[in-house]
Amino acid sequence: LNKKVPMTNWESSNYLNYLKMSENLSIVRQRLNRPLAYAEKILYSHLDDPHGQEIERGSSYLKLRPDRVACQDATAQMAILQFMSAGMPSVATPTTVHCDHLIEAQVGGEQDLARANDINKEVYDFLSTSCAKYNIGFWRPGSGIIHQIILENYAFPGGLMIGTDSHTPNAGGLGMAAIGVGGADAVDVMANLPWELKAPKVIGVKLTGQLSGWTSPKDIILKVAGILTVKGGTGAIVEYFGPGTNTLSATGMGTICNMGAEIGATTSLFPFNDRMYDYLAATKRSQIGDFAREYAAELKEDEGAEYDQLIEINLSELEPHVNGPFTPDLATPISKFKEAVEANKWPEEVKVGLIGSCTNSSYEDMSRAASIAEDAMAHGIKSKAVFTVTPGSEQIRATIERDGQLKTFEEFGGMVLANACGPCIGQWDRRDVKKGEANSIISSYNRNFTGRNDANPATHAFVTSPDLVVAMSIAGTLKFNPLTDTLKDKDGKDFKLKAPTGDGLPSRGYDPGQDTYQAPPKDRSSVSVAVSPTSDRLQILEPFEPWNGKDATDLPILIKAQGKTTTDHISMAGPWLKYRGHLDNISNNMLIGAINSANGEANKVKNFTTNEFDAVPATARDYKKKGIKWVVIGDWNYGEGSSREHAALEPRHLGGLAIITRSFARIHETNLKKQGMLPLTFSDPADYDKIQPDDKVDLLCTELAVGKPMTLRVHPANGDKTFDVKLSQTFNEGQIEWFKNGSALNTMAKNAKA
Numbered sequence: 001l002n003k004k005v006p007m008t009n010w011e012s013s014n015y016l017n018y019l020k021m022s023e024n025l026s027i028v029r030q031r032l033n034r035p036l037a038y039a040e041k042i043l044y045s046h047l048d049d050p051h052g053q054e055i056e057r058g059s060s061y062l063k064l065r066p067d068r069v070a071c072q073d074a075t076a077q078m079a080i081l082q083f084m085s086a087g088m089p090s091v092a093t094p095t096t097v098h099c100d101h102l103i104e105a106q107v108g109g110e111q112d113l114a115r116a117n118d119i120n121k122e123v124y125d126f127l128s129t130s131c132a133k134y135n136i137g138f139w140r141p142g143s144g145i146i147h148q149i150i151l152e153n154y155a156f157p158g159g160l161m162i163g164t165d166s167h168t169p170n171a172g173g174l175g176m177a178a179i180g181v182g183g184a185d186a187v188d189v190m191a192n193l194p195w196e197l198k199a200p201k202v203i204g205v206k207l208t209g210q211l212s213g214w215t216s217p218k219d220i221i222l223k224v225a226g227i228l229t230v231k232g233g234t235g236a237i238v239e240y241f242g243p244g245t246n247t248l249s250a251t252g253m254g255t256i257c258n259m260g261a262e263i264g265a266t267t268s269l270f271p272f273n274d275r276m277y278d279y280l281a282a283t284k285r286s287q288i289g290d291f292a293r294e295y296a297a298e299l300k301e302d303e304g305a306e307y308d309q310l311i312e313i314n315l316s317e318l319e320p321h322v323n324g325p326f327t328p329d330l331a332t333p334i335s336k337f338k339e340a341v342e343a344n345k346w347p348e349e350v351k352v353g354l355i356g357s358c359t360n361s362s363y364e365d366m367s368r369a370a371s372i373a374e375d376a377m378a379h380g381i382k383s384k385a386v387f388t389v390t391p392g393s394e395q396i397r398a399t400i401e402r403d404g405q406l407k408t409f410e411e412f413g414g415m416v417l418a419n420a421c422g423p424c425i426g427q428w429d430r431r432d433v434k435k436g437e438a439n440s441i442i443s444s445y446n447r448n449f450t451g452r453n454d455a456n457p458a459t460h461a462f463v464t465s466p467d468l469v470v471a472m473s474i475a476g477t478l479k480f481n482p483l484t485d486t487l488k489d490k491d492g493k494d495f496k497l498k499a500p501t502g503d504g505l506p507s508r509g510y511d512p513g514q515d516t517y518q519a520p521p522k523d524r525s526s527v528s529v530a531v532s533p534t535s536d537r538l539q540i541l542e543p544f545e546p547w548n549g550k551d552a553t554d555l556p557i558l559i560k561a562q563g564k565t566t567t568d569h570i571s572m573a574g575p576w577l578k579y580r581g582h583l584d585n586i587s588n589n590m591l592i593g594a595i596n597s598a599n600g601e602a603n604k605v606k607n608f609t610t611n612e613f614d615a616v617p618a619t620a621r622d623y624k625k626k627g628i629k630w631v632v633i634g635d636w637n638y639g640e641g642s643s644r645e646h647a648a649l650e651p652r653h654l655g656g657l658a659i660i661t662r663s664f665a666r667i668h669e670t671n672l673k674k675q676g677m678l679p680l681t682f683s684d685p686a687d688y689d690k691i692q693p694d695d696k697v698d699l700l701c702t703e704l705a706v707g708k709p710m711t712l713r714v715h716p717a718n719g720d721k722t723f724d725v726k727l728s729q730t731f732n733e734g735q736i737e738w739f740k741n742g743s744a745l746n747t748m749a750k751n752a753k754a
């Protein structure tokens, strides 16, 4: 295993490290002395400290060293801005950035891309220059969707990757454990800190038999989503195994892993097999395939590996499925779907069929879909529904252009969109129905929550395989079952569509298409990062002030929040996403969704200096201007929801010192610590009720020490006697340094200088 095989064709100095991985693994094996699941092997072979790490599935926190980081353009902005403030000359872990989320679908690929380049110019300029500066590979707009590019260029069997996007698990199609994270985690790994993950449970899915006819890999995950539901994979890695895995293409396995995000799984993965080798060879990486064959014994589960839950699926009996509307786990087999449409009164007409996206835009997907469209056109008919195609990458687009599938789609009536997320993430200027009008669309995407695609809450979005999308687009109705029903040809004669066919890999190889990659230059010292001081979308981060070494006295309570306070209440999404690279502007959404316990209202708190009611961010800004630090009082599980780092950056930016709650969601608690805030909990949760929103508090910061409680001194506004409340905290030594230095990044910068 002592070989130098490059991790990717795009980087000359990063190598696969199977030797180190196998050494780590043998240390852990000796300690655990039991058969391991494949997911465990990948994680344990990437441990920071294989000797000392406590390992208990479902309870211990693993400190890991990922091989790679990937960011999409929406989440990369704040991640890179934070990384910059650590003052390091380059990223410590190989990283790539992918421009795919900010391109709106309107009239077709080329024009849409040109418009996006114009609208997002400052964001793209910032990303391209900062990537060049900090040694990050940059994939320009038009290159394709992050997960497809990763599969084509960076994923490898046995690797561990984190990505700032929920569908990062797509790389499981090449046997990589690829995990979606928030920006703060990405920054840590870029800056050479170990990455922490609660040791996941492992759900085994045993596949037997073989797919045929209209059933495709997508149907496996549609079925699994139906069994496990949107919560069933939480805290677990879903690991596929069994003879059925060898019958699937690598890209098909990618589809299955991709949509595993919909059941809340940490990630999903397949063991290394010959189909992965074939895909590696087709994407010019046979060297990696050969090396993986040498390490193959550790690229699958051990015999007798134990799973926390086991599911079995016989592919020979699996039916095509359609999931939805409004949730990806409402799974209906095609034989029952017509009934379900009628019983639930779902709008029967298919208004739009959409294929492609990061989930389903492989060469195989496109070829099968095109074979159905060809069949229809041979009978003189085309798509009845509006039909769109989103190629996952420039390579896929160029290859299907060369091989004819693209032309087929256009003749069939389809619109080919940019190689980007487009309608999948709501970047869709949809004009065929009015907002509020009930209608149905069907896509080969992964997510179908209310309003996701077109911001119309009355749109019923269904997800299925590309094959069924095409078939139903031809029929124009959800009640059509291509396995049993007939269509009318141009002369009114009945005919049945043939089952789809298509190559897994292009027989003439992939056509790379246009060059869309920007490698970091050799000399990076002269690159300057482009951020206009007048920009309203981007702002260079100033390092936060270090702690002044004193106890804090007479602090106001900015808001005593009552009930659920998720990261969405703390830093709302929607239109605010535009500002995610501009901390000061996005801070205008701070806590605007939290409910004030004083009046039961959102975004209305009393400013104690003026006695006027105002918005939460405005009040915080006024305190900041007057040099007054403040605290927030919160309820149970404060900061649950997505791991948005803005929810921790904003209160810090607007002058907050501590967030004191009954309990925290763990990731948010850590994020607050990273930004130099004090997340504290009431040692007795009942003390939450003793504090009134108008009270003032002293916080004895000098008491902060590992495992020690802290004191909150409360001065009641009603003139009652001052009293003390005991607070708990979970800071370790290193985290206390973060607080003292002002943030984790300040600490890194300080250590880098030392």
Ligand code: F3S
Binding pocket: 100, 145, 146, 147, 165, 167, 357, 358, 359, 420, 421, 424, 425, 446
């Ligand atoms: Fe993009 Fe949709 Fe995938 S938003 S990354 S195509 S899930």
